[in-house]
Amino acid sequence: QQQVKQSPQSLIVQKGGISIINCAYENTAFDYFPWYQQFPGKGPALLIAIRPDVSEKKEGRFTISFNKSAKQFSLHIMDSQPGDSATYFCAASRRRGNRLAFGKGNQVVVIP
Amino acid sequence: DTEVTQTPKHLVMGMTNKKSLKCEQHMGHRAMYWYKQKAKKPPELMFVYSYEKLSINESVPSRFSPECPNSSLLNLHLHALQPEDSALYLCASSQAGGIWGSTEAFFGQGTRLTVV
8 A cells, every 4th residue: 555655757857947746645644754865776865854834845956845734745856957867755654653654756857 | 974884785695695784873863774675666664673672574574684783783684585585775774763753764875685
């Protein structure tokens, strides 16, 4: 059972454009929503995370938007660069839990 | 220092071999994890140790045997693996769950395991 659904599966963006990846979840007990960036042959790296008491969090060119009522959250990559080409995973977990539910991942390719 | 160190980076083993994967962190985290990741798939949780005790085993076959010797180290002992066990094995750590809740999980670079 996929607890976190991620879309689209892949994305091609021009350099300087905006990459948008969406995730949806069902479990209302989830209260921690991180995004991970993974390059080929490397482990996932924590990119940015949000808790449901805020609707938006920005770190540099990366922004998470969170819609609690719709049970959706999204990652926006502004001014996308070729170095942003990677697989992005959204995830969710409960505050008191140690189990991250991952989305299926989204491969982003930024073309020059 | 937010580093989780895994060794070896690559491992090729036969189906009758015994090998171990190692993971180390010095962030004071009391939860440590083993994940398995196949190509183009998300990481799949295998085991969780919380305060050096095994708290989650996701019905992993007994040919995988985890061990947590102390709060900084995590091992995964491998024996009689199958070719389908070939994957990227990831270690991660975080603050342990509890009254303050779990926080960010940091992943190591992984061990690329090939079973021949």
